Amino acid sequence: MAIQISPSILSADFAHLADEAAAVADTADWLHVDVMDNHFVPNLTLGLPIVESLRKAASLPLDCHLMIEDPDRWAPAYAEAGAGSVTVHAEAARSPVRTLREIRRLGARAGLALNPATPVEPYADLLGELDMLLVMSVEPGFGGQRFLDVVLPKIRRARELIRSTDASVWLQVDGGVSAETIERCAEAGADVFVAGSAVYGAKDPAAAVEALRAQAARAAG
Template identity: 80%
Template sequence: MAVQISPSILSADFARLAEAAAAIPNADWLHVDVMDNHFVPNLTIGLPVVESLLKATSTPLDCHLMIEDPDRWAPAYAEAGAGSVTIHVEAAKAPIRTLRQIRGAGARAGLALNPATPVEPYEDLLGEIDMLLVMTVDPGFGGQKFLDVVLPKIRRARTLIDGHGGQVWLQVDGGVSAQTIERCAEAGADVFVAGNAVYGADDPARAVDGLRALAEKA
């Protein structure tokens, strides 16, 4: 799989989201963290902002739903035009149905696992998804320190994906930076969410190129 970089606007200036999207024309995706202050202890943005962003950028949106009722809300993000919609296994009550609805609306379907959630119980769902997201921090806030303890799970996830024979992408999200991205790539990840490492840099586009180069070198 080719390396893909998905900068997270959670670390951008929320008053200038269109400018933040324009600052990274070399990114593969624009990662949108949707938090509801229920599933995670933070409140960010929702569907209206995503609909506005879709009008402001040609970069496909990678919507990560950290919300309590993804079965209810996830299909609407796909219907709005998001390129990828990811739900959490810890929150979904009917994950197969919801993942199929996401795909049916034309988006890639992603399944996210918190750091303490094992990957093996969800092996049978690999045929229902286009991307597996292994969180490398506990979700809810940007700027957290990368959890090295998750690296073995990334390796196990890569083994399961390769054994399944599909084309499932393996994404990591949380503390991804120039200091950690190579370890993630070596473990088998191929899609990298980076917030502060991109939007905390003087030149976000150059930061994207730098992260891509490091991951490709691994």
């Protein structure tokens, strides 16, 4: 499986987002944008206007992760703004199939995210509606958290479910991904990795992306 790295600008310098995006443009696959509303999660971060501006300034496609209430209402706007991928949370979406289909209709990849305590099995029948399944490896809301090893069995189950279907679904992991944890995630079956402080906390973000990709590729075999 092809390994993809999606640096999270939640750990970047918000005063220089265009420069931070350019710093990883030659080595990363996506630019991960954490959208938080201070309701679904206890933090307030970037919103639609920033996404619209960043889309004009960044060469990488935007991977928008909506940690918000009422994603059924707001998710299509992010696709319309030019996001390459829009992920909504299973815990927040009231009409996930309709919302995922609308994201796809508008030209973006559709993703479904699961919090650490949310089991993957109830969503197996939705895999055909997804382009990506995101397994959170921290409680959503803040960057820089410690990786939760308890999610590794869920990543394995998610990969098994994906393999059992005809769906072509990427398996993303987000939270505490670093040089110390990425290999375990890749061995468990993840192929898309969100890394915030591991990239933007490094002296050379581009080199950090390359190093993480190499580690994941080796572990995935």
